Each structure stands twice: as structure tokens, then as C-alpha cells.
Amino acid sequence: MEKQKYLVEMKNIVKNFPGVQALRGVNLNVGYGEVHSLVGENGAGKSTLMNCLVGMLPPTAGQIYFDGKEISNYNTSDALKMGISMIHQELSPVMYRSIMENIWLGREPKNKFGLIDHKKMYDMTKEVLETINLDVDPKKLMKELTIAKIQMIEIAKAISYNAKLIIMDEPTSALTKKEVVQLFDIMKKLKEKGKSLIYISHKLDEIFEISDKITVFRDGTWIGTEDKVKFDVQSLIKMMVGRDITEMFPKVDCIIGETKLEVTGLADTGRFKDVSFTVKKGEILGIAGLVGAGRTEVIETLFGIRRKTAGKVFIDEKEVAIKTPMDAIENKMALLTEDRRLSGIFPVLSVFQNTIVANLRSYVKNNGLLDNKRAFSDVESYVKAIKIKTPSIEQRISNLSGGNQQKVLVARWLLTKPEILILDEPTRGIDVGAKAEIHKLITALAGEGKSIIMVSSELPEVMGMSDRIMIMHEGKVTGIIENRKDLSQEEIMNYATGNTSADQLEM
Amino acid sequence: MSENLKNLVSEVENASELKSNNHTDNKMLLYLKKYGIIFALILLIVGISIAEPKFLNPINIFNVLTQSSIYGIMALGMTLVIIAKGIDLSVGSILAFSGIVAASLGQVATASTKFFPNLAEMPVIVPILAALTIGALIGAINGGLIAYTGIPAFIATLGMMTMARGATLMYTSGKPITQLTPDFMFLGSKIGIIPVPVIIYALMAGITWVLLNHTSFGKNIYAIGGNIKAAEISGVNVKKNLLLLYAFCGLTAAVAAIVFAGRVGSVHPGAAVSYELTAIAASVIGGTSFDGGIGTVGGAVIGALVLGVLRNGLTLLGVQAYWQQILEGMIIIVAVIIDMRKNAKKK
Numbered sequence: 001m002e003k004q005k006y007l008v009e010m011k012n013i014v015k016n017f018p019g020v021q022a023l024r025g026v027n028l029n030v031g032y033g034e035v036h037s038l039v040g041e042n043g044a045g046k047s048t049l050m051n052c053l054v055g056m057l058p059p060t061a062g063q064i065y066f067d068g069k070e071i072s073n074y075n076t077s078d079a080l081k082m083g084i085s086m087i088h089q090e091l092s093p094v095m096y097r098s099i100m101e102n103i104w105l106g107r108e109p110k111n112k113f114g115l116i117d118h119k120k121m122y123d124m125t126k127e128v129l130e131t132i133n134l135d136v137d138p139k140k141l142m143k144e145l146t147i148a149k150i151q152m153i154e155i156a157k158a159i160s161y162n163a164k165l166i167i168m169d170e171p172t173s174a175l176t177k178k179e180v181v182q183l184f185d186i187m188k189k190l191k192e193k194g195k196s197l198i199y200i201s202h203k204l205d206e207i208f209e210i211s212d213k214i215t216v217f218r219d220g221t222w223i224g225t226e227d228k229v230k231f232d233v234q235s236l237i238k239m240m241v242g243r244d245i246t247e248m249f250p251k252v253d254c255i256i257g258e259t260k261l262e263v264t265g266l267a268d269t270g271r272f273k274d275v276s277f278t279v280k281k282g283e284i285l286g287i288a289g290l291v292g293a294g295r296t297e298v299i300e301t302l303f304g305i306r307r308k309t310a311g312k313v314f315i316d317e318k319e320v321a322i323k324t325p326m327d328a329i330e331n332k333m334a335l336l337t338e339d340r341r342l343s344g345i346f347p348v349l350s351v352f353q354n355t356i357v358a359n360l361r362s363y364v365k366n367n368g369l370l371d372n373k374r375a376f377s378d379v380e381s382y383v384k385a386i387k388i389k390t391p392s393i394e395q396r397i398s399n400l401s402g403g404n405q406q407k408v409l410v411a412r413w414l415l416t417k418p419e420i421l422i423l424d425e426p427t428r429g430i431d432v433g434a435k436a437e438i439h440k441l442i443t444a445l446a447g448e449g450k451s452i453i454m455v456s457s458e459l460p461e462v463m464g465m466s467d468r469i470m471i472m473h474e475g476k477v478t479g480i481i482e483n484r485k486d487l488s489q490e491e492i493m494n495y496a497t498g499n500t501s502a503d504q505l506e507m
Numbered sequence: 508m509s510e511n512l513k514n515l516v517s518e519v520e521n522a523s524e525l526k527s528n529n530h531t532d533n534k535m536l537l538y539l540k541k542y543g544i545i546f547a548l549i550l551l552i553v554g555i556s557i558a559e560p561k562f563l564n565p566i567n568i569f570n571v572l573t574q575s576s577i578y579g580i581m582a583l584g585m586t587l588v589i590i591a592k593g594i595d596l597s598v599g600s601i602l603a604f605s606g607i608v609a610a611s612l613g614q615v616a617t618a619s620t621k622f623f624p625n626l627a628e629m630p631v632i633v634p635i636l637a638a639l640t641i642g643a644l645i646g647a648i649n650g651g652l653i654a655y656t657g658i659p660a661f662i663a664t665l666g667m668m669t670m671a672r673g674a675t676l677m678y679t680s681g682k683p684i685t686q687l688t689p690d691f692m693f694l695g696s697k698i699g700i701i702p703v704p705v706i707i708y709a710l711m712a713g714i715t716w717v718l719l720n721h722t723s724f725g726k727n728i729y730a731i732g733g734n735i736k737a738a739e740i741s742g743v744n745v746k747k748n749l750l751l752l753y754a755f756c757g758l759t760a761a762v763a764a765i766v767f768a769g770r771v772g773s774v775h776p777g778a779a780v781s782y783e784l785t786a787i788a789a790s791v792i793g794g795t796s797f798d799g800g801i802g803t804v805g806g807a808v809i810g811a812l813v814l815g816v817l818r819n820g821l822t823l824l825g826v827q828a829y830w831q832q833i834l835e836g837m838i839i840i841v842a843v844i845i846d847m848r849k850n851a852k853k854k
Contacts, residue, residue, distance in 0.1 A: 305740060329742040343740055346733030348800040357730050358741040360723035369721045412741065 004068040007032050007196045013062035015048050022048045026222045030196050037199045037207045040217035046200050050167050054086045055079040085158030086167040091150050093142040100125040100138035103157045128156045132186045148179035167198040173292050184210055202290045204233055204497050241459055241489040257281030260451040261420050266311030271297045272475035279451040286466030287455040289496045294475040295455045296338055299422045303328045303335045334413035338424035344409050347398040351390050354397045354408050355379045359415040382411040403434025422453045459489045471495040548813050555820035562823055569702050575815030576708035577763045582789035583715040584759030586807040589790055592732040592799030593660035598760040599782035600671035605641040606764030607675050609634035610684040610774040618686035631690035638761045646757020650750035675776045685773035695769030704766045716804040732799030789814055792842040
């Protein structure tokens, strides 16, 4: 073997999930002492690739070389021992234990009696923390630390494992500007020591500041790897979105009626503020933005899952008070949540029960009992109408594919005869065929005069489906585009990354 | 060449045959798994009957049913609670408290240790209503605590278990209440050869079955246990339903108390200690999952019968009581292991 240039070489990595090909033969080479950024839209495959690298997911095909040796069939703890550490977006420290206990968890230094040597653990922790100039007491509890500090402890932990490679997934999403500067200082220091870093972020300015090399992914494919200096913001964005598939979406122009929903000055302090928009009958309002922009928070507040701190909501020009999802449903609203498993389906219950749950009220007969028969035939007709593939409606929903589960959730809400449908990432994690069917369904609903709010991180989806697009960045509305044909993907990306300035945007 | 091809074809055929065999095997296995607990019950009955034919005597069968009825009734409410991913540790104490209050209102006028010395003999409906009210009320407090303060059901009902037991002891200063009216005792007796407790049990099972399968309350319970967050977003009034659920569970404990008092003819303040655990056991043997969302009334009844048959049969066979307990414990564990594997397969 030739003398290796790269610490990490991933070749032709393929990862299939049931019904979805998440990675389609992806390559990645990371050199020694290099900060390598991965960019791409949500769902482009960055996180999946990293999960393959750290041993969390086995790749379906492809080779991985680390420090010149091919590695395969390993788990995360093997990866740690080899020197691969990952700092996840969602940190999960043991909150009520100290910093040192967290760092040495599961490999505490022992004294000659086989008991934990706290003194030694303390000294070792001090030593590790010094390498990143972090001055905190190792005995402090994790819960007393800020998110930025917890992150740095995670980095210290990675160093304590003698990591050669540290992967950071969106490390700055919860940090202040000052904390980001500190983090970057630490990253530069690690680089000087010859460590390699893989950096995943949506924030382009940060990527340009910290990276040596940038790799772009799109739809599970590798688009390119270049030195940072070869890119500018515009060319990078172009590479990230670079496609034109607006025709894939079956949106047809519908008759747009009067204003159905009006939101003014909606706020939830600390999450988002001053959000105002309207949706008309028969209209699809797309909400674009990056993960963490506050889109989900806005619609969850609208639906009564979260409490608003300011703002008013009007339906048919009358102000409404929505404090719980029950109130929202009463006002003929429906919400398809972003996370199907977490807040959508009832995994152990049947398709039937999953479908009728939001509409039980209308099946109560005069004697107080449920009209199971009518409910059954209603569910069956919806299953047929929107082509849910299931052997019977008695089938457990968890046995269905993701796309069909999503359709069951759509059926659940259609059964309530909603007038305002809020769809949060309606096609996330489902295969292309089911995606197109759900798009068709959304269009058909708009055609029936329903008002639709659709949050999506997939720009082509937002652009292809929406009549108007609202773009959010860091809890604020950065723009509302009245006519979707007015704007290119690159320009929406500019709004969404907070990268707007007058000369870049010609409205 | 063609020889090879033939071999290949026959190999493929063999393989597909093997597959189809496997398929029928799987089907039978699935069937066995689905109704496994019924088969286990039948097996238990057959085994015991062969070893001791007296078991099948109708009088003995009704004995089994009567013995099962008290914790069987409690297991009905418990099953609903566990389906909603909760637990109720207080039902034994609720039984004791509502039972002792009912007994104090249901003594004969001439009782030697009259609790209310000046109280005339009450129609039996009075102690019954008193017990039901107390049971539902304590249950509602449980439900209210769980729904509105957010404390875990285990803790809320553990506290209530201790409080209700204390209240029971305080109520009678630790003394039992005896000499109940004939009308009261009727609730523990027989009509012909059919024991009244069995009739009450059947009625309660029917009511619970309707509640669970034919009301929105029942569907909401499944939803809450299946995914509480999704239930909330789907507009299920989680708090109200939890309150009603625990009230119903308390009510079943009170019904069990009435049967208990009628059968025994007296209530001791230390009565029904650890009955909640038997009710939980019946429920899980019957396939109710601690992960929530899974469970049936039929399962709860069969679970109670398994315990009843086991206890009665082993006694008939002259098996030492200590051994009975060991076996009972094993059955609980094995039943849940089988059930978990069944549910895991479905995922």
C-alpha cells in the first residue's frame, strides 16, 4: 500500500433503509490535521454517513479505511478505541454526575483494591481539560454547565480517548457568538496537534471560517470535495441545491378564496418572535428554513401544543384562543407532526385505532357507545381512497412502511374534516413513490378549498408545492415570497441562512 | 450440463417446499402464540383433572370461579390502568377501606359489636352505594394526582395504598366488623348452584368489555398507553381520561370489597393486603403489556382463571402452599417472557 495521505477514506459507501436508499455510493477522504466540513440539505446523507463511520450503522456496501487499515464490523466502542469520536447534536451527558465521572464513565481509574481512584480521576481530568484551556472544577455537576461547556467537556472526553478524528454534528446550533469563537479556538488547537475534524453545519459563514476542505452531498450522493478557497457562498449553495425538479410536483393552481387564518405578532420568547402571516382558502403556504429556525415551534404554538407569549390568531376574521390541541381541533385545524414515531403513530395499535383517534367524538351514539361499524367503514373507505397498503385495518400500524404510516396519519386528520391543515415535514423519511402520492393528496385538498400550511426542509418540495413561501431564520421571519415563481432555490437559501443583503436579492 | 440444471431445479423446488412447510409451521406457531394463554389454561385444567378428577366437579368449578372473582374483578380495572401505561398499587387498601365502611353500614340490628350502636338495619343498597362512592372517589384522587401533578402512577398509588390502609385502621380502631345482614351475605352466597360473586364478576367483565371496546373512553385509554404525546396532539383529553380511569379502577376495588364482605361475612382492617399484586399478576398473565397500549378484558379474565385454577388444583393435589407460591411466581414470569417475545416479533 502506498503511504496514505488520508486518515479516513470511505469508498463507495451505500446505505439502504427499508424503502429508501440513504447513501448511494459515497466517497469521503479526510486528511491528517484537517478540518473537513460536510454540507448539504437536510436528508442529504451527512448524518447517515457519519453514523456509518462511527460504527452506529453498518453500511450496506463499501469500504472504510482508517489510518491506512480497512475497518469493518465494528461498533461505536470499537470506533472510540481506534480513535474515532463523535460529538452528537443532541448531547446526552449524565446530568447529575460530575464532569470527571462523565469523562471517565465506564473506564474509571482503579486503585489496588479495585475501587475507583477518585484522586487519580481528578488529576487526569484536570490534565485533559488543560489541553483545551478549560478551567472548570472536575467535580462540578454536568447539570450546572451551559450547553457550550458541556460540549467542550465532550471534546475533552474525545481527547481522553486519544481520538485521532473528532466528528462534530451541528455543534454551534445552541451556542452564542462568543461561545462559537471559543469552540473554534479549541478546534484550531486540536488541528495544530494533528487531529482531524469533521464538521457538519448548516451555517455557511462558520463553514467558511473554520474549514480546510468542504464536501457537498445531495440526495445521498457525493457531489464534490474541494479546498475551501475554491468556493464562495453562492457557488456552494448552488452545489448544495443544484437541481431543477419543480416539474415533479403536481401542484396545480387552485381557486384561492378569502383569508382563512391570520396570525399576527405570534411569539414564544426565546424561540421565535413577531411571526405574522395569513393563509387563504385553497392556498398552500410553505414555510422554509433550516432545522432550528423555529418553524416547528411556530406551528406547534399555533396548534396549542406550546403556549404563546404574545400574538393573536384569527380564523374567519374572528379571534380564537387556542390553548390545547383540543381547542385547535375544535377550530377545524389538523396537525401532521414532524416526527411520526414520537408524536404521530401509536405503534402497537391497529390502523383502525390509529385512524379514528382524533375523531372519536363524532362516532358516539345517543346511548354513549361508539358506532364502531360506521367508524370501521369510514376508515376502510379512506384506506381505499388514499391507497394505504395494508392487509387489513386491524393490522398493527408499525408493520406498515413509513409512507403508508404517514398516509394513515393523513387519513386520521381528514376524518376530522379539517379546514386548516398544518403539515410539518409531510414527506420526511418516506420513499419517492409515496412522496408523490402525498403531494398529490395535498394539492387535491387545496383544490377542495382547504387552507394548508406546509413546513418543509426540502427546498424543491416547498417551491414546487407552495403558492406562497415564508422563510424563517433563527426564530424570525426573514421573508415572505408572494409568488413562488419569483425566487430561485439559491435565493431562498440565502434567506434561510440569514445571508440576505440587498444586492444579493433582487426581488 | 442439463444434469446440473435438473439438480438445480430440484434443489430450488426442495427449497420452496421447505419454505412452505416453514410457512405452515409459522402459522401454527402464530396461532399458538396468539391464544397461548388459553391453551395454557386448558392444559392446566386437563393436567389437574387427570391427576385429580374431583377438580371437574361442578361445585369445585364454581369454587374456583368464586375464589377468582375477587381479584378477578380488581384485575379488570387494573388491566385498563396498565393498558394506559399506569399502575394502581392502592386497590387492596381501597378494598379494605370501602369494605369496612360498607360493613359498618350493613350490620344486623342486634350485632354484639355494633359499629353504629343506634343505627337501624339498613337496606343493602346503602352499604353498596357507600362502598362504590368511596372506591370511585379514592380512585379519582389517584387519577387527579397523576394527571394534574404529573407524579408517576407508582408513587401516587403507593402513597394512597398507605393512606387508605391507615384510614381503614383508624375507622375501626383496628377492630374487625362482623355480623352482616342476610341481604348483604346474599351477595356472597349462591342462587341454585351459581354463586352470586360469579354473577357479579361476569357482569363487571361485561361492563368493562363494553367500556374498553365500545366507548371513546376505551379507545382513549389505548391511545394514552400507546403514545401519550400523539394522544394529546390528536385531541384526546388525557387528564380527564386518566382521572376517570383511576376512578373506575377504584370502583372495581369497591365492587370486589362488596363481594369480599358478602362472602366472608365480616371485614377486617387488615383485609386484602397485597391483593393489588394478585390483580397485577392476573392482568399480565392475561397478556396486558407494561409498555402500554396492549391488553384485553378477555385476557384479564383468563389470567385470573389461570391463577384460580392453579391455586385450587394444587391444593386439591395436596401440594404444599409454599410450592404453590413458587409456581405462581414462575408462571407470572414465564407468561410475560412469552408475551414480550410475541410483541417483539410484531415490531
